[in-house]
Amino acid sequence: MARPLLYSAWVAASIALVPFFARREIAKLRTAGVSVERAQEKLGYPTAERSRGGPLIWFHGASVGESLSVLALIRRMGEILPRAQFLMTSVTATSAKLVGNRLPSRTIHQFAPLDAPGATKRFLRHWRPDAALFVESELWPQLLRRTHEGGARMALINARLSKGSVSQWKKFPSVSKYMLDVFDIILTQNTAMAGTMKDLGAPSDRIRPGVNLKSMSDPLPVDTSTLTTMRDALANRPVWVASSTHPGEEETVLEAHKALLKTQPDLRLILAPRHPERGTQVADLIDRSGLTHSQRSTGGAPGPQVYLADTLGELGTWYALTDIVFLGGSLRPIGGHNPFEVAQAGAFALSGTHVTNFAETFDEMQVAGAARLVADTADLTTQIGNLLSNDQDRAMACKAAKAYSASKEDQLDQIAQQLITALELSP
Known part of the structure; x- marks a missing residue:
């Protein structure tokens, strides 16, 4: 698929703006008590090693809610795929703290890299994900396209866009189609959102109306x-x-x-x-x-x-x-x-x-x-x-x-199996 001019403009702009965004994002993490070393993950520098064992399955959710919503799914997929390793990325210090305290076995947390060439290249070169699952509406152009070009199978899960976001994407149909084409499967929160994804240019044969993953999340911890x-x-x-x-x-x-x-x-x-x-x-x-x-x-x-x-x-x-x-x-x-x-x-x-x-x-x-x-x-x-x-x-x-x-237990099993099949993951 041809690269839209607007995407190329975004890449160029990100190169010019990355020093500003890097300072801002790292300062926010440092203010929240995140170490200098871990804050550097925003620039794509890893603080953990990639396992040499089975496939690496990467989940990305920006917010606390998005991140926590997939922990039960990671745990269930881990039971089905005993050799798989999991990487969980998020954006905020709060999400890192809450997710870090509840990570399933064989799962590592890192901060997601900035959507700029250097940061995304360093991140992907180190982690080399076999499959990448993005949660809800976290669609960063370079991160998506570079992950796709690296050969990873990809999914958009719990897909949801606000009315405002849909209106913005519809103004740039070539870009939305270019972005959504990377996904091998798109699981939406409901039937209406499935129609919206189709309207935005997602291949209709890859869209599956699903359920809100937050309705089958792990129980909250009790002290x-x-x-x-x-x-x-x-x-x-x-x-x-x-x-x-x-x-x-x-x-x-x-x-x-x-x-x-x-x-x-x-x-x-x-x-x-x-x-x-x-x-x-x-x-x-x-x-x-x-x-x-x-x-x-x-x-x-x-x-x-x-x-x-x-x-x-x-x-x-x-x-x-x-x-x-x-x-x-x-x-x-x-x-x-x-x-x-x-x-x-x-x-x-x-x-x-x-x-x-x-x-x-x-x-x-x-x-x-x-x-x-x-x-x-x-x-x-x-x-x-x-x-x-x-x-x-x-x-x-x-x-x-x-x-x-x-x-909701049976539904979670069905979603895990659906993703394993679509992403060509094997026990």
């Missing part, structure tokens, strides 16, 4: 020591969790909690904002609401009315403490957060109505009786109040959540 300590501190009080909340949502959660305390005075709320660095800001909101609180980051225990869980990587432990979880990022048009993680913990998921990132998952879970959408403060208060006051209904809701979680 059993912390869990025991928290249960002792809660002393059998009822508790609900509001997780991954964003600015403008904590007010709604706190108002609902104040209303619930009128009939459930022993009720405790564990509030876990999406970005823990907002802890001081959220603590001020709690103080202004008139509720008492303690704060995880300062060593507090969950005795007061609100426990501010402003730490990273502990959601699994908080979910294990409750039957009811409200997921933020959904009362405003943010797109929602992963309800499957709640179901895996055996809890019932409540969410606002803005759940475009997980629309299919919420639809399935609502039908299964494992989740429910709420419109506002009054609705949230009513739904939680009903669940707290009816033990039988709450138990049935949690049972439905566990059943939904179990139903």
Whole structure:
């Protein structure tokens, strides 16, 4: 396929701009506590050796959610391919930390190289992937084309593009076709996205409507020591969790909690904002609401009315403490957060109505009786109040959540086998 002029222009521009982007990206990692050596991975310099054993299968996901969504898939493919080695790349320090703590066996994490000739060449020359799987919408032109030209079989998995991204790609049809042609298989999150990929120039015979991989991710880790300590501190009080909340949502959660305390005075709320660095800001909101609180980051225990869980990587432990979880990022048009993680913990998921990132998952879970959408403060208060006051209904809701979680196991097997076949990987 002929190289579009715009692609050539991007290559030239990246050569000129790489010093600026390199300084910026490395500075961000260093500020987040990443070592100088590991930050240099952004320039394609490896900090680990490639195994000389079986095939190397490379997964790339830019964000925390994208990276975590494929860990279960890596683990399942590793079971089927016992000689395979896996490389996981991501972009941010947060994703590196969370993924690094949960890597499956025979898996290495590195930061993805910048999309510039030198960095991508160094990266690919060292790692020489036999297969490369890109997650969701992380489509860097040079990284894709150079991987393809190196002979790796390639997949786009969990494919999803926002309306804005689709509009941009449609302005440059030759470039989108040139990019999407590298993939031997494209697994989309739903049928509508499969049609979108075809419209953007992807070969129709390589597109497969799939499911959202985040709906079959690994269970969140639970720290059993912390869990025991928290249960002792809660002393059998009822508790609900509001997780991954964003600015403008904590007010709604706190108002609902104040209303619930009128009939459930022993009720405790564990509030876990999406970005823990907002802890001081959220603590001020709690103080202004008139509720008492303690704060995880300062060593507090969950005795007061609100426990501010402003730490990273502990959601699994908080979910294990409750039957009811409200997921933020959904009362405003943010797109929602992963309800499957709640179901895996055996809890019932409540969410606002803005759940475009997980629309299919919420639809399935609502039908299964494992989740429910709420419109506002009054609705949230009513739904939680009903669940707290009816033990039988709450138990049935949690049972439905566990059943939904179990139903996804077979689908993960099917996706793993589909990819192994399309990428010509053999046990």
